Amino acid sequence: MSATNLVNDPASGLRTAEQRPAQAPFRPEIQGLRAIAVAAVVLYHFWPNRLTGGYVGVDIFFVISGYLITSHMYREILRTSSIGLLKFWARRVRRLLPASFLVLIASLFAAFLWVPSTVWEVTARQLAASAFYVQNWVLAGDSVDYSAQHNDATVAQHYWSLSVEEQFYVFWPLLVLGLLYIVPKLARSKGKATSPRSILIAGLAAVGIASLAYSMAVTALAPSMAYFVTPARVWEFAAGALVALILVERTLDGRLATVLGWAGIGLIAGSALMFTAATPFPGWTAAVPVGGTVLILMVSGTATPAGARWWLSSKAMTFVGGISYSLYLWHWPILIVAPYVTGRPAGLLDKCLLLGLVVLLSWLTKITVEDPLRTGRFLSTNLRAYSFAASGMAIVLGLSVALTSFAFAGSDGKAAQVNSPCYGPGALTPGNHCDPVTGSGLPDPAPAVVARQNTEPLYKGCQGDLSGTDLVSCDLGVDERQATATVALVGDSHATAWLPAIEVLAERHKWHIKTFTKASCPLTAALRVLPSEATDGNQTDCRSWGKKVQENLATDRKVTTVFTAAYSTAYTYKQAPGVELRDPAQDGFTTAWKGLLSAGKRVVAFDDVPRTNGQYVPTCLAANSRDPLACATTVDHAFPKGTAITHAAAAFKAPGFTRIPLRNEFCDAKLCYPQLGDVIVYRDYSHISAEYSRALAPFVDGHLS
Numbered sequence: 001m002s003a004t005n006l007v008n009d010p011a012s013g014l015r016t017a018e019q020r021p022a023q024a025p026f027r028p029e030i031q032g033l034r035a036i037a038v039a040a041v042v043l044y045h046f047w048p049n050r051l052t053g054g055y056v057g058v059d060i061f062f063v064i065s066g067y068l069i070t071s072h073m074y075r076e077i078l079r080t081s082s083i084g085l086l087k088f089w090a091r092r093v094r095r096l097l098p099a100s101f102l103v104l105i106a107s108l109f110a111a112f113l114w115v116p117s118t119v120w121e122v123t124a125r126q127l128a129a130s131a132f133y134v135q136n137w138v139l140a141g142d143s144v145d146y147s148a149q150h151n152d153a154t155v156a157q158h159y160w161s162l163s164v165e166e167q168f169y170v171f172w173p174l175l176v177l178g179l180l181y182i183v184p185k186l187a188r189s190k191g192k193a194t195s196p197r198s199i200l201i202a203g204l205a206a207v208g209i210a211s212l213a214y215s216m217a218v219t220a221l222a223p224s225m226a227y228f229v230t231p232a233r234v235w236e237f238a239a240g241a242l243v244a245l246i247l248v249e250r251t252l253d254g255r256l257a258t259v260l261g262w263a264g265i266g267l268i269a270g271s272a273l274m275f276t277a278a279t280p281f282p283g284w285t286a287a288v289p290v291g292g293t294v295l296i297l298m299v300s301g302t303a304t305p306a307g308a309r310w311w312l313s314s315k316a317m318t319f320v321g322g323i324s325y326s327l328y329l330w331h332w333p334i335l336i337v338a339p340y341v342t343g344r345p346a347g348l349l350d351k352c353l354l355l356g357l358v359v360l361l362s363w364l365t366k367i368t369v370e371d372p373l374r375t376g377r378f379l380s381t382n383l384r385a386y387s388f389a390a391s392g393m394a395i396v397l398g399l400s401v402a403l404t405s406f407a408f409a410g411s412d413g414k415a416a417q418v419n420s421p422c423y424g425p426g427a428l429t430p431g432n433h434c435d436p437v438t439g440s441g442l443p444d445p446a447p448a449v450v451a452r453q454n455t456e457p458l459y460k461g462c463q464g465d466l467s468g469t470d471l472v473s474c475d476l477g478v479d480e481r482q483a484t485a486t487v488a489l490v491g492d493s494h495a496t497a498w499l500p501a502i503e504v505l506a507e508r509h510k511w512h513i514k515t516f517t518k519a520s521c522p523l524t525a526a527l528r529v530l531p532s533e534a535t536d537g538n539q540t541d542c543r544s545w546g547k548k549v550q551e552n553l554a555t556d557r558k559v560t561t562v563f564t565a566a567y568s569t570a571y572t573y574k575q576a577p578g579v580e581l582r583d584p585a586q587d588g589f590t591t592a593w594k595g596l597l598s599a600g601k602r603v604v605a606f607d608d609v610p611r612t613n614g615q616y617v618p619t620c621l622a623a624n625s626r627d628p629l630a631c632a633t634t635v636d637h638a639f640p641k642g643t644a645i646t647h648a649a650a651a652f653k654a655p656g657f658t659r660i661p662l663r664n665e666f667c668d669a670k671l672c673y674p675q676l677g678d679v680i681v682y683r684d685y686s687h688i689s690a691e692y693s694r695a696l697a698p699f700v701d702g703h704l705s
Contacts, residue, residue, distance in 0.1 A: 031321030032312025053275025066240030208238030267292030424695030522566030526588025
């Protein structure tokens, strides 16, 4: 599969195959540049607070790839007047896939052995995506998916950049062939002569400019997604390609070149040291490390310590550059898995030892896997290379499916003894004499099943997003025409978490349910403020939404009872325009309740559920299956002083108002439990699980009667 007769015109200005070397001259400074790139990424991942912009190492790799691959294709065009696509892609398979598959499979078994089962599903999904080199698109999708934004980092997350590179290797030669096939035909139809080199420079420059414009736009609109999507990165490859085509394997030398070389080093170092997670990226800011890389590729400088080339070509730098691919592959899974193996976060000494292990593994991988399979007979033909690629992908996919199956192989809750007095919160009832209160066996359902509620919400589409003021509502329970009463549920995502309990009560009492919940929006007359909010847009949106809810409920005569809940310790509160509140935190809630009471509604307010120690409870329980109390929280931490809705409800006395305290259903005198009566209490770090919510229904009912 090739493009023929692309170079057959002596007037094109290009030297023929006989006039050019068969192979490119070796440039050891590019290995040194690779060393800088991988060192930046690895040090950033090991010490993110030290090298805050080390993520720019990925951009250096992209520019180098654009330079080398375009140089290779251009030499092939000059030498043979064609590009052998099948041979080109087979070379990529030999170079990249053996080490890639090795690390993916090793990472999968490491995850199975040491990583909590709650992370297996997302790990398996990302391992499979990495094997098929679409990991960047998976992460881009997760970045805009509210339910997936808090996923734990997986052992394969770093494969996103390799996915971008592989997509480049597929797309780039097709683009080059397309330009060299279409443009000359158009030029001849207009009586103009064109050279392949000028066609490629103009065409790839246009693609690069379009990609840069897209990158700037999407970085401004959706920065989390922009970081991963391929079109936002193409211009970086194009920058390296243009250096290859404009200079045609020549480099600038002399004093100016020496200055430019050090300027390139300075741009890369400056961006790695000064950029942070808050820097808009990639966008226009990526032009700093990209520009620095371009400068280094352009120059040779002096072969003395005065020139950057001398340092980049040193034995230490070329050694690190030589193992840079394996170094990139191994460093992340080792960093992720190590704390699970040791049972503690990695300290300075731990990280130094891990770094040594990464270097050793990378060197061994290069000499035993990378080099032998790249140059040996095992993958020497195209058929063998492609068969190896297909087999590797199939193996990783199969193992990923198996890992997901193992994650959910435990109990799913169907066999739970819900009628047992020691089930769920009943374990804390003194008269039930339950010992231990956490339960006698493994949690039912299993931690992975509970954690799945974060990515697959039980009431999808029934909760409004963080921004906006539209009312999002669902009708649940008994059909309104047969219902004995209609109740409403209002509040933030913690209110949504109470829906399973209210559904149980609706079935028992023949209620119809209307939901009015919105992410991070408690029903309060105050302006609630999230620490992460950069502007007050969501504050006013939340307040406007709350007014709409109250107006809707006030005019809906069928709604007789309003249940409300909030994660009140997650916010701070301030005065809203036109509302006088002595204490915005507490009075904001009571003012909203008074408004509902004056409309003839009964108001039922849940206390804020006890706070956890901040980690995902199912994941902690999966990692400490023999000691659930390792995930417990002390009472002092679980009930901070600023629990606004709890204090407001405790102080508020009015006909038609009911408080649901439920403290004794979560905690004893010393601890608040992550698991009670074989039921996991929280599905993440703060929201109660659907199973525990249902188990609390009788206790809620007891406060209503």
